[in-house]
Amino acid sequence: MKEEKIKKPYKEFTKKFIQRKIAVLSLLFIVLLVFIGIFQPITINPDFADYDNLLAPPSSAHWFGTDEYGRDLFNRIIVGTRISLGVSLSSVFIGALIGTLLGLVAGFYGGKIESIIMRSCDVLFSFPGLLLAIGIVAIIGPGVINVVIAISIYGIPSFTRIVRSSTLSLNKLLYIEASKSIGVSNSRILFIHIFPGTIPTLIVTLTMRIGTAIISAASLSFLGFGASPTKPDWGAMLSTGRDYIGLAPHMLFYPGLMIFLTVLAFNLLGDGLRDTLDPKLN
Amino acid sequence: MYRIIKNKGGCDKTYILIIQEKMRYYILKRLINTIPIIIIVSILVFLFIHLIPGDPARLLAGHQATLEEIMIMRDQLGLNDPIYLQYFHFLKDFFSGNLGTSIKTGLPIKEMLIPRFKPTLYLAIFSIVWASIFGVVTGIISAVNRGKALDYFVMIGAISGISLPLFWLGLMLIQVFSVNLGWFPTGGVDGFKSYILPSITLGAGIMSMIARYTRSSMIEILKESYIRTSRAKGLSEILVVGKHALRNSLIDVVTIVGLQFGFLLAGSVLVETVFSIPGLGRLLIDSILFRDYTVIQVILLIFTLQFIVVNLVVDVMYGILNPKIRYE
Numbered sequence: 369m370k371e372e373k374i375k376k377p378y379k380e381f382t383k384k385f386i387q388r389k390i391a392v393l394s395l396l397f398i399v400l401l402v403f404i405g406i407f408q409p410i411t412i413n414p415d416f417a418d419y420d421n422l423l424a425p426p427s428s429a430h431w432f433g434t435d436e437y438g439r440d441l442f443n444r445i446i447v448g449t450r451i452s453l454g455v456s457l458s459s460v461f462i463g464a465l466i467g468t469l470l471g472l473v474a475g476f477y478g479g480k481i482e483s484i485i486m487r488s489c490d491v492l493f494s495f496p497g498l499l500l501a502i503g504i505v506a507i508i509g510p511g512v513i514n515v516v517i518a519i520s521i522y523g524i525p526s527f528t529r530i531v532r533s534s535t536l537s538l539n540k541l542l543y544i545e546a547s548k549s550i551g552v553s554n555s556r557i558l559f560i561h562i563f564p565g566t567i568p569t570l571i572v573t574l575t576m577r578i579g580t581a582i583i584s585a586a587s588l589s590f591l592g593f594g595a596s597p598t599k600p601d602w603g604a605m606l607s608t609g610r611d612y613i614g615l616a617p618h619m620l621f622y623p624g625l626m627i628f629l630t631v632l633a634f635n636l637l638g639d640g641l642r643d644t645l646d647p648k649l650n
Numbered sequence: 651m652y653r654i655i656k657n658k659g660g661c662d663k664t665y666i667l668i669i670q671e672k673m674r675y676y677i678l679k680r681l682i683n684t685i686p687i688i689i690i691v692s693i694l695v696f697l698f699i700h701l702i703p704g705d706p707a708r709l710l711a712g713h714q715a716t717l718e719e720i721m722i723m724r725d726q727l728g729l730n731d732p733i734y735l736q737y738f739h740f741l742k743d744f745f746s747g748n749l750g751t752s753i754k755t756g757l758p759i760k761e762m763l764i765p766r767f768k769p770t771l772y773l774a775i776f777s778i779v780w781a782s783i784f785g786v787v788t789g790i791i792s793a794v795n796r797g798k799a800l801d802y803f804v805m806i807g808a809i810s811g812i813s814l815p816l817f818w819l820g821l822m823l824i825q826v827f828s829v830n831l832g833w834f835p836t837g838g839v840d841g842f843k844s845y846i847l848p849s850i851t852l853g854a855g856i857m858s859m860i861a862r863y864t865r866s867s868m869i870e871i872l873k874e875s876y877i878r879t880s881r882a883k884g885l886s887e888i889l890v891v892g893k894h895a896l897r898n899s900l901i902d903v904v905t906i907v908g909l910q911f912g913f914l915l916a917g918s919v920l921v922e923t924v925f926s927i928p929g930l931g932r933l934l935i936d937s938i939l940f941r942d943y944t945v946i947q948v949i950l951l952i953f954t955l956q957f958i959v960v961n962l963v964v965d966v967m968y969g970i971l972n973p974k975i976r977y978e
Contacts, residue, residue, distance in 0.1 A: 495950075499916050506698075583813075636809060
């Protein structure tokens with residue numbers, strides 16, 4: 369008897385994903401950034417001040433030039449990867465965790481719980497864009513941790529809505545009905561049978577939201593609500609650089625370029641993942 | 651009225667009446683859904699001062715205030731009343747136009763706000779207009795040339811536009827066009843010219859968004875059988891795309907333009923900061939930095955209510971434009 373070849377979803381996915389060169393390239397860039405963020409070269413001192421070269425333009429000694437204290441911008445951007453990526457990644461993951469739980473519960477149980485959760489999301493959605501995060505920071509005060517809290521809350525409703533709608537459609541499927549009829553516990557159905565089904569949409573949203581979170585965090589820093597200007601954070605560097613516009617354009621150009629490239633990488637990766645995971649679009 | 655429709659579309663009178671009934675029901679449902687949201691949002695904004703750790707009266711009176719001053723402040727703000735009463739006073743005052751006074755400048759908030767509306771409004775209008783026009787046009791060009799180099803070029807541009815931190819774009823534009831070339835002022839509001847760079851900055855992301863949605867909606871529509879029919883009839887490509895396809899894709903585009911309104915409001919905060927435009931967004935940021943809590947409260951409420959109303963209008967318009975939604 370001939371053995372039937374089983375298509376494993378994971379293998380299928382990898383095969384399809386590898387064909388999308390731009391997405392793969394973006395993923396490599398992100399992996400590199402995360403690597404830099406975690407294993408920062410200890411030889412780099414972002415606060416070393418070269419007082420002979422204040423606001424110096426890019427040169428062979430200082431690739432991206434120096435800032436107002438003569439600190440090397442390239443080093444500060446490399447070291448800043450940790451704060452900038454750390455803030456956005458952690459806030460998106462916290463938002464995703466809470467949002468997914470709420471979405472699963474809302475979609476599965478329905479009724480009053482669902483209305484309460486979904487109406488709360490509507491309320492969070494009625495604060496236009498970043499203004500919710502700005503409002504939260506206005507209450508709890510500036511600082512890196514508070515920015516993480518604000519952006520997490522800002523992200524929750526998007527995840528809740530998306531996970532809820534996947535849960536609703538999965539809940540109608542036969543295998544869920546079968547598990548219910550043989551008496552599988554609700555929590556088991558939710559986490560073992562329904563949750564894996566929401567993962568594809570969740571991954572795409574997660575990737576896209578990271579891009580938004582990086583911009584939001586940088587915007588809050590730029591407005592003066594985020595990391596303190598002494599810390600090497602990309603948004604805070606732009607905020608300082610603004611005072612030297614005209615004098616030292618490189619202080620604005622490179623940190624912004626880093627933010628742009630990182631967000632672009634996450635968005636391109638998200639696009640690639642969506643095209644791979646959603647067969648309807650092909 | 652009914653007869654005209656009947657002759658044109660071949661529908662009978664009862665059918666039209668049913669649709670009108672459903673439409674009315676849809677709008678009513680949407681309106682009723684909005685009311686609790688407005689109430690909760692206003693409660694949240696009202697609670698804003700109470701959510702900040704510490705005694706609101708002490709916060710508002712400042713650090714150096716004596717106990718007596720704090721007591722007077724308590725009395726003035728009605729903080730001795732029960733909290734629900736305070737909320738009703740807050741709402742009544744807000745909707746009767748009595749916005750209170752700033753705790754930092756002592757000026758009536760209404761007077762502080764009025765001159766700030768115009769710059770924000772102009773900025774929003776200029777941005778959304780150019781972003782919609784260019785977004786729709788590039789989206790169509792991209793869809794018609796799907797898979798060709800031009801399509802790739804537009805789509806790479808669009809995803810870059812979405813990924814750009816708009817305050818950085820603004821700063822770069824100032825650097826190149828104001829500092830280096832000297833074509834535009836670096837900031838402030840002084841005639842139409844000073845709105846050009848800020849509007850480009852604020853509109854860039856929205857334009858990219860609109861271009862992406864127009865493209866995907868256009869691609870879907872170009873597959874429809876009525877497009878094939880129009881082509882088979884021998885209509886010119888311009889007429890097929892520009893009239894038959896565009897009309898239907900505009901339904902989606904209207905929604906997207908509406909949804910971008912939130913982005914526009916939040917973006918105006920950043921753009922006004924970058925270009926030193928004395929608008930509402932800038933006032934909000936200044937108030938947060940100066941801890942002028944009463945002003946923050948009023949601006950947050952204005953922004954949120956605007957956003958809720960625009961979303962409502964967009965939803966209703968979508969219902970009117972797209973008959974499918976009425977049957978849900």
